[in-house]
Amino acid sequence: MISLSDIPVRSRFQVYAPMAVMAAALSTAPWWLPAIGLYQYLGIEIAIWMIFALGFNLLFGYAGLHSFGHGAYLGIGAYAFGLFQQNVAVSLWGGLAAGILAAGLAGAIVGAFISHRRGIYYALLTIAFGQVFWFTSMKLYGVTGGEDGLLGIPRPPLTLFGLEYALRSNVALFYLAAFFLLATVLLMWRLVNSPFGRVLQAIRQNETRARFAGYEVWRFKWAAFVISAMFAGLAGGLFAMAQQSAYPDVMSLHQSGLIVMMVLVGGGLVSFWGPVLGVILYFVARDVLGGLTETWLLWYGMMFMAMVMLRPEGLAGMIHLGWKRLGGASEKPVILLAEKA
Amino acid sequence: MAFFEARNLHKRFGSRVVLENISLAFERGQVSGIMGPNGAGKTTCFHVLTGLHQPDRGEIELEGKSISGLSPQRIATLGVSRSFQIMNLFDDSVVIENVMLALPEFRTRRLSFLGGVFDDTKLVDAATDVLDQVGLAARAWEKATSLSYGERRALEIGVALAARPKILFLDEPTSGLGSEATRNLAALVRRLREHYTIVMIEHDMRFLFELADRISVIHWGQVIAEGTPAELQANKWVRRSALGEAALA
Ligand SMILES: Nc1ncnc2c1ncn2[C@@H]1O[C@H](COP(=O)(O)OP(=O)(O)OP(=O)(O)O)[C@@H](O)[C@H]1O
Ligand SMILES: [Mg+2]
Numbered sequence: 001m002i003s004l005s006d007i008p009v010r011s012r013f014q015v016y017a018p019m020a021v022m023a024a025a026l027s028t029a030p031w032w033l034p035a036i037g038l039y040q041y042l043g044i045e046i047a048i049w050m051i052f053a054l055g056f057n058l059l060f061g062y063a064g065l066h067s068f069g070h071g072a073y074l075g076i077g078a079y080a081f082g083l084f085q086q087n088v089a090v091s092l093w094g095g096l097a098a099g100i101l102a103a104g105l106a107g108a109i110v111g112a113f114i115s116h117r118r119g120i121y122y123a124l125l126t127i128a129f130g131q132v133f134w135f136t137s138m139k140l141y142g143v144t145g146g147e148d149g150l151l152g153i154p155r156p157p158l159t160l161f162g163l164e165y166a167l168r169s170n171v172a173l174f175y176l177a178a179f180f181l182l183a184t185v186l187l188m189w190r191l192v193n194s195p196f197g198r199v200l201q202a203i204r205q206n207e208t209r210a211r212f213a214g215y216e217v218w219r220f221k222w223a224a225f226v227i228s229a230m231f232a233g234l235a236g237g238l239f240a241m242a243q244q245s246a247y248p249d250v251m252s253l254h255q256s257g258l259i260v261m262m263v264l265v266g267g268g269l270v271s272f273w274g275p276v277l278g279v280i281l282y283f284v285a286r287d288v289l290g291g292l293t294e295t296w297l298l299w300y301g302m303m304f305m306a307m308v309m310l311r312p313e314g315l316a317g318m319i320h321l322g323w324k325r326l327g328g329a330s331e332k333p334v335i336l337l338a339e340k341a
Numbered sequence: 342m343a344f345f346e347a348r349n350l351h352k353r354f355g356s357r358v359v360l361e362n363i364s365l366a367f368e369r370g371q372v373s374g375i376m377g378p379n380g381a382g383k384t385t386c387f388h389v390l391t392g393l394h395q396p397d398r399g400e401i402e403l404e405g406k407s408i409s410g411l412s413p414q415r416i417a418t419l420g421v422s423r424s425f426q427i428m429n430l431f432d433d434s435v436v437i438e439n440v441m442l443a444l445p446e447f448r449t450r451r452l453s454f455l456g457g458v459f460d461d462t463k464l465v466d467a468a469t470d471v472l473d474q475v476g477l478a479a480r481a482w483e484k485a486t487s488l489s490y491g492e493r494r495a496l497e498i499g500v501a502l503a504a505r506p507k508i509l510f511l512d513e514p515t516s517g518l519g520s521e522a523t524r525n526l527a528a529l530v531r532r533l534r535e536h537y538t539i540v541m542i543e544h545d546m547r548f549l550f551e552l553a554d555r556i557s558v559i560h561w562g563q564v565i566a567e568g569t570p571a572e573l574q575a576n577k578w579v580r581r582s583a584l585g586e587a588a589l590a
Contacts, residue, residue: 003433004433005431005433005434005438187455190454190455191454191455193457193458193459194453194454194455194456194457194458195447195450195451195452195453195456195458196451196452196453196454197454198438198441198442198458199442199451201431201433201434202431202434202438202442205431205432205433205434206429206430206431206432208393208413208429209425209429209430209431209500210442211412211413211414211417212391212413212414212417212422212423212429213414213417213442213443213448213500213504214414214417214418214443214445214448214504215414215448215451216412216414217414220451
């Protein structure tokens with residue numbers, strides 16, 4: 001069976017083929033989405049959730065830290081983006097930076113409290129902090145607009161090298177989100193294969209051994225939390241632009257549960273691509289199944305239960321198995337270094 | 342003063358006293374052995390010496406500097422390395438990564454967020470060197486779980502060696518090994534003793550008496566006898582125990 005950390009270096013094809021497929025799918029999406037009866041806004045949503053999911057899986061899959069309150073950082077990113085537009089300046093880069101930094105700061109504070117904990121205590125604390133942020137967004141009326149949230153958040157134009165592109169259309173905003181998604185994929189791929197990322201995975205496997213190898217474990221857990229909160233903040237900033245608003249529901253426990261479900265169903269515990277697959281599966285269920293029946297969430301929930309019980313490796317694990325049956329995947333890892341020798 | 346010294350260590354769990362006034366001294370370049378019956382407190386003693394448990398009382402010094410109260414990760418970075426009685430590896434990772442993660446040059450790169458690992462020939466070469474020493478170079482790119490029991494024990498030692506320690510603590514390295522694997526391990530320890538200070542807990546008396554320069558016997562959380570293998574063979578405590586008989590045979 002595959003696992004997240006077993007094959008450290010794959011063949012170039014294995015590394016770059018999925019990335020190329022993804023880039024091709026994204027760059028052509030505005031053409032084929034309407035062609036298969038879907039709509040442009042869906043592309044934006046999917047890209048945003050993929051960024052959120054990839055960042056979340058650094059924590060959930062790679063570090064093995066079970067955060068069940070991660071919606072909070074998506075919401076903080078969304079609010080920070082909106083507040084920046086409304087109180088500082090109408091600026092895309094400023095707003096996104098505000099979203100990333102605000103979520104990172106919240107993550108840094110929460111991370112400091114929880115990174116010495118493990119297991120159920122860790123999970124419970126993440127939920128508790130998530131609820132604190134959600135509650136604050138409801139009650140801090142003067143800042144957040146209470147239950148209504150921040151309305152009328154503009155989509156600032158993209159300024160790049162003195163040029164300006166309007167992002168008012170969903171297609172334009174989609175391309176921006178797709179760009180950030182591809183950047184997230186590349187960054188995350190580097191990150192999980194960097195020394196920092198490998199130590200993180202070692203800590204997941206055996207915390208005691210990692211300490212005896214000389215690593216200050218809680219700092220790595222803290223850093224993973226902060227980084228993953230920052231990606232959530234980026235996703236939140238884009239979400240505020242997409243919805244042109246930010247409201248408490250964005251950071252609700254429901255959102256936190258959704259991201260866990262997506263990542264698990266997709267196979268985030270065994271594959272880098274798990275979160276991406278999970279997001280696709282969810283939105284296919286919502287928009288295709290949802291078109292057929294009102295009760296789609298029930299079916300999705302049952303599929304989630306079946307997955308957890310029968311195939312905890314998720315969709316990525318099933319694809320790997322199918323690929324292997326076809327003779328495509330070798331049992332032994334293909335080592336890039338061997339090519340040099 | 343000895344290279345590594347522990348004085349008057351006390352440790353109890355609740356009302357259960359596990360270490361009672363233990364003092365040990367390990368000299369540089371020597372192989373020191375620790376023996377004693379099951380439940381005597383040997384592993385607990387290692388846990389205290391390497392920082393996993395804090396002693397209730399007592400002092401621990403490495404090269405004359407106190408290391409009592411430091412965390413395992415601090416003590417590890419000061420040059421104290423250990424293996425575990427119950428195997429403790431990164432099972433999802435390949436063999437070479439288990440070793441790589443313990444290399445000091447990997448540790449200094451721990452905050453590299455974008456750098457490479459497996460395409461870094463310096464790291465790979467250093468780790469391969471270590472694997473060579475424990476006879477696992479050929480299995481470098483296989484998953485740690487695919488190793489046989491004996492190979493996993495060898496990897497345990499490899500991981501401890503990778504840190505290039507000043508002193509190496511091995512908790513029952515022969516446990517569960519067949520006679521051939523035990524012979525290989527003895528040869529390995531003989532090679533290692535040229536470069537390292539070694540302390541090992543062992544139940545296999547033949548193995549221990551053959552390799553150790555000095556041996557301490559722990560019973561009921563106390564050191565009840567100490568000396569060279571020859572001195573211990575004459576000791577009535579050791580003679581009386583079934584363990585001693587085996588070694589004398
Ligand atoms: N964390 C703990 N809490 C309570 N009691 C403990 C703890 N760790 C060890 N003990 C007890 O301390 C005693 C000594 O255990 P230890 O593992 O040090 O023995 P040992 O000499 O290594 O034995 P063996 O030869 O079987 O490995 C045992 O009775 C054990 O039950
Ligand atoms: Mg023991």
